Amino acid sequence: MGIDPSVAFSAPAAPVTERSGLEPVLGGALRQEAVWVDEAVCIGCRYCAHVAGNTFVVEADWGRSRAIRQDGDSTETIQEAIDTCPVDCIHWVSYEELPELQEQTRHQELQPLGLPTPVRSRRTFPRREPH
Template identity: 75%
Template structure:
């Protein structure tokens, strides 16, 4: 039987500080990261309804984005990938994430919709009084 006070007498070992890119899920290493190609995304929100802790719709562009790699189980994320009607969600190597993010920054992506407060009102053409 071990002495519980041993934990207080033993020197702590140094560990690397977390980088935020750890593929940890329930103590197991996930082999790949999930990535949303926002240039292809149509903003349907299916993935955000299936894997609510992993995906969010970015408010300025109206497209889905993976915000947490460890938010949901691999099975739940795979289900979200399979619900995507335009196949814009992919499993990629963790090492590719910085390059993909840099590539996304270079793309010219237009917002899918404007917030309701800034939508332009539709104006109908004026009727001409010369119509007979």
């Protein structure tokens, strides 16, 4: 009998800790960076999702990778996923840059990958925000 894969979605990725005030979004001294995928450059190769599956997923409508959890995998695993990217579309950015980058992505013209003719010539619906 194998391990039930649904356990990965119910188990916490990191232990819950009390806020210290040093978190990056609170302006603390321990400034960390977030991982960001430039979906306009992504070719949908899925390497990052294979290496760091708790952090990256290939978005179903557009066929491009997206970072869905900042704490899904270790920094070393995320860096390995970045290093496997053949088009260098995954970047470390400051947490403060994320809202602006997400807004820019909403207005990018994208065509779904892997289809012989484009179904949509432009993103016509709001992106689903990560929870």
